[in-house]
Amino acid sequence: MSELNKKGLPLDLSKKLNVAHINMCTEAEGPFKRMAIWFQGCNILCEGCCNPELQPIVIAHIMTVQEIVDIALESQKLYGIEGVTFLGGEPTLQEGLCVLAKIMANNGFGTILFTGRTVEYLDKEMVESVDLIVDGKFDEQQIDNTRNLIGSKNQRIHLITDRYNKYEDWFHKVREKRVEINISQSTELFISGDIM
Template identity: 35%
Template sequence: MTAPKLLNVASWLPRSRANGPKTRMVLWLQGCPFRCSGCQNPDYLEFQMNRIVTVEQVWEVFQQMPDLAGMSFSGGEPFAQAVALAELASRVQAAGKTVLCWSGYRLEQLRSSQIPGAKDFLEHIDLLIDGLFVELQAENLVLRGSKNQQLHFLTGRITEEDLVDIPRQEWMVTPEMVTYTGFPIEVDSKK
């Protein structure tokens, strides 16, 4: 019997429209080797224990919402937890759903076998958004914070045509909390 794979989750949303096509579950992973100036998730950078869950626990929650289109992974840096995420992403795809992932690494780096589990995780990602956030290149682009970041449609299960009507920002208000997700909107101060 193998030990269950663990994830260190910084935050999660059971439903979001701003983090990929259609309605998706979103996991933000704790810990990132990069320190991008202007990072919008600075609380998720440190490699510290936050909320430790098993892949099975996340999968059980996901299965309770059959109307979801898929799952999105952000961070922190998801590829810092590639081994466990590969298992979760495999399950999501096997259920006929899609997987979207952001990474500060470039696709070429992820394919180089330098990062444990990266190649296996890549096999279960439908859309990868790669590249560090560069504050000086910030733009209002779909699913990206800066113009150096690239969209990689790895399987054809998500296409460019699927990336319409994705809100740039999203606010969820419940009696317990207020949650913001998405990408800051750049305001042109010259207007």
């Protein structure tokens, strides 16, 4: 049994996911300090998508569940992150997402999923593997200027567990123009947060 799989669940840590970018510590992608993972590829193709470069279903960085959780544990050590946010692209296109979310939970991390699908469309197992879901397509006819990080009014917040019950306010407080700019060692510029 892997050290990461503390509960000895039948989870395959060698499952692979297609990762576009990881920010090891951000305060712009949910309550508390978090690691944010953007997955490559989306077939929902909303008009006005704020991450069009993440739509093409092409190989970005193929990483195993084990590798991603190792980075989260390192981030916890370095920055004291509370949890992890999954964004895209469309994270639920990644076959390994459910395993990744469960292993993160096994290791004490809170998990937030942003999906362009609705929870009714997702597998029950997928839904139950995370703590909070923001769901629905981005609709540029219904821009939401009142919620943090949520682009349009049709998108809903689902508290799947009670982990973030007291922290849902983070999404409802007066919208902050919070943007983080990260420059990686490869001089790649990455901007995250609320840029609408």
